[in-house]
Amino acid sequence: MQPAAVLFDLDGVLVDSEHLWDRIRRETVDAHGGRWAEGATEAMMGMSTPEWSRYLVAELGAQLTPEQAAETVIDGMAEVYRNDPPVLPGAAETLRTVAAEYRTAIASSAPPRIIRAFLESAGATVGYTISSEEVGAGKPAPDVYLEAARGLDVSAAESVAVEDSSNGLRAAAASGATVFAVPNAHFPPAEDALAGAYRVLGDISELPEALRDLARG
Numbered sequence: 573m574q575p576a577a578v579l580f581d582l583d584g585v586l587v588d589s590e591h592l593w594d595r596i597r598r599e600t601v602d603a604h605g606g607r608w609a610e611g612a613t614e615a616m617m618g619m620s621t622p623e624w625s626r627y628l629v630a631e632l633g634a635q636l637t638p639e640q641a642a643e644t645v646i647d648g649m650a651e652v653y654r655n656d657p658p659v660l661p662g663a664a665e666t667l668r669t670v671a672a673e674y675r676t677a678i679a680s681s682a683p684p685r686i687i688r689a690f691l692e693s694a695g696a697t698v699g700y701t702i703s704s705e706e707v708g709a710g711k712p713a714p715d716v717y718l719e720a721a722r723g724l725d726v727s728a729a730e731s732v733a734v735e736d737s738s739n740g741l742r743a744a745a746a747s748g749a750t751v752f753a754v755p756n757a758h759f760p761p762a763e764d765a766l767a768g769a770y771r772v773l774g775d776i777s778e779l780p781e782a783l784r785d786l787a788r789g
Contacts, residue, residue, distance in 0.1 A: 575730065584759075585663070614738070617711075620704035625641040654689075674783070677698055678701045679719070681705075717731075732750045738762040745768035
């Protein structure tokens with residue numbers, strides 16, 4: 573298979589940020605009268621901004637509107653990107669290498685503001701970006717991957733998707749893409765989600781050679 577496009581997740585694949593989202597969400601809930609619950613971290617992985625902000629209010633009791641919760645958390649993440657972008661080792665170089673050979677997109681649960689901040693910090697350009705808040709549903713629904721492929725004028729079935737988390741891997745597999753997994757070190761994916769991957773990589777820098785192997789059959 574010669575991939576028509578490569579569709580990248582952002583958090584956990586190109587940036588080491590899942591634990592930062594988790595920390596800032598916890599701080600927001602604690603500061604506004606809510607209470608963190610067991611399983612909340614896993615439940616929100618892959619959710620779009622409207623989905624997780626409602627979860628912080630309705631399920632965890634933050635005394636904010638969902639819009640206020642989203643703004644508070646995203647402002648905190650934007651501050652992190654301004655001061656010390658959490659780009660994973662080799663991620664920027666890998667993205668630039670892949671983008672020179674394939675049509676590329678970022679298909680992320682992160683809001684557009686954070687996707688732009690990453691691309692600026694990495695000095696990278698991709699053909700299309702889409703946030704799950706701009707489509708019908710967040711991961712594990714496949715919507716964001718289907719839209720990313722559409723934005724590049726290819727089908728998801730012709731594409732490779734690169735993911736790290738359980739819900740992300742499920743979303744990518746449900747889209748019909750060939751899935752390469754880069755398991756998240758902080759929140760390892762569930763075995764059933766990992767089982768849907770075509771190949772598991774040790775880190776993102778292995779991706780260019782893995783794509784060549786795929787093309788060679």
